[in-house]
Amino acid sequence: MTTRFKLCSFTTCPWVQRAAIVLRAKGIEYEIEYIEREKDKRPDWFRAISPHLKVPVLIIDGKDSLFESNAIAEYLDEVAAPRLHPADPIARARNRAWTDYLPEFASAVSRCAYSNTKAELEERAREIPEVFETLEGALEKRGNDGPFFNGPDFSLVDAGYAPFLQRYAFTDRLYPLGIIEKYPLLKAWSDALLAHPAVRKSTIAAIEQDWRDNLVRHDRWLSTLLDGAPAAAAE
Numbered sequence: 001m002t003t004r005f006k007l008c009s010f011t012t013c014p015w016v017q018r019a020a021i022v023l024r025a026k027g028i029e030y031e032i033e034y035i036e037r038e039k040d041k042r043p044d045w046f047r048a049i050s051p052h053l054k055v056p057v058l059i060i061d062g063k064d065s066l067f068e069s070n071a072i073a074e075y076l077d078e079v080a081a082p083r084l085h086p087a088d089p090i091a092r093a094r095n096r097a098w099t100d101y102l103p104e105f106a107s108a109v110s111r112c113a114y115s116n117t118k119a120e121l122e123e124r125a126r127e128i129p130e131v132f133e134t135l136e137g138a139l140e141k142r143g144n145d146g147p148f149f150n151g152p153d154f155s156l157v158d159a160g161y162a163p164f165l166q167r168y169a170f171t172d173r174l175y176p177l178g179i180i181e182k183y184p185l186l187k188a189w190s191d192a193l194l195a196h197p198a199v200r201k202s203t204i205a206a207i208e209q210d211w212r213d214n215l216v217r218h219d220r221w222l223s224t225l226l227d228g229a230p231a232a233a234a235e
């Protein structure tokens with residue numbers, strides 16, 4: 001019998017998106033249930049399976065559940081082909097080191113987008129080159145032309161970074177930061193990831209609009225730039 005997978009999510013969550021990308025890259029059918037973002041509105045069934053009340057949670061066959069996007073991605077890679085981790089143990093450990101670095105990268109990108117003032121955004125944008133340069137260095141060591149983190153094969157590292165490179169692109173479209181252009185390998189990697197079918201199909205179609213609505217809901221400074229900046233068309 002085929003295993004049934006269900007993801008619990010908010011409409012916009014880059015960490016859920018990471019799990020959805022892994023499912024898509026493996027061609028696994030899955031269901032996704034969107035729950036209310038407000039803490040006190042998260043349903044009791046969700047509270048029972050998400051110890052820190054965060055999404056994603058992956059429900060397996062309606063009985064087991066997993067939380068934390070990295071644990072979910074690793075689990076999926078163990079149970080479903082094709083293997084996204086490299087076969088070589090050293091290469092695999094290096095890939096895991098890069099997924100360990102993801103929260104630092106994600107935080108630099110997200111903090112910038114969620115700034116409350118222009119001055120805060122500009123100050124936080126100064127944290128981005130360091131993480132971009134770190135990734136550029138990793139891509140330089142790859143020893144091939146990509147297009148993905150390890151080369152031609154899409155990996156768990158790609159699945160992890162794609163949502164945050166996409167959020168950077170959303171931010172850049174509203175307020176051109178001019179940073180990623182200085183890192184040509186990172187830029188090419190980002191372009192390849194954002195064009196990958198598993199990434200394109202990993203969210204609701206109107207993801208950019210939803211991300212923007214979130215800026216408005218939280219009254220972030222970037223929301224003041226929304227007039228006249230059309231979001232990419234939904235697929």
Ligand SMILES: N[C@@H](CCC(=O)N[C@@H](CS)C(=O)NCC(=O)O)C(=O)O
Pocket residue numbers: 010012013014015016039053054055056067068069070
């Ligand atoms: N380390 C977690 C991060 C997940 C996370 O931060 N999810 C956010 C939504 S994008 C969340 O559920 N936030 C709710 C909260 O913190 O109350 C993972 O990788 O799964």
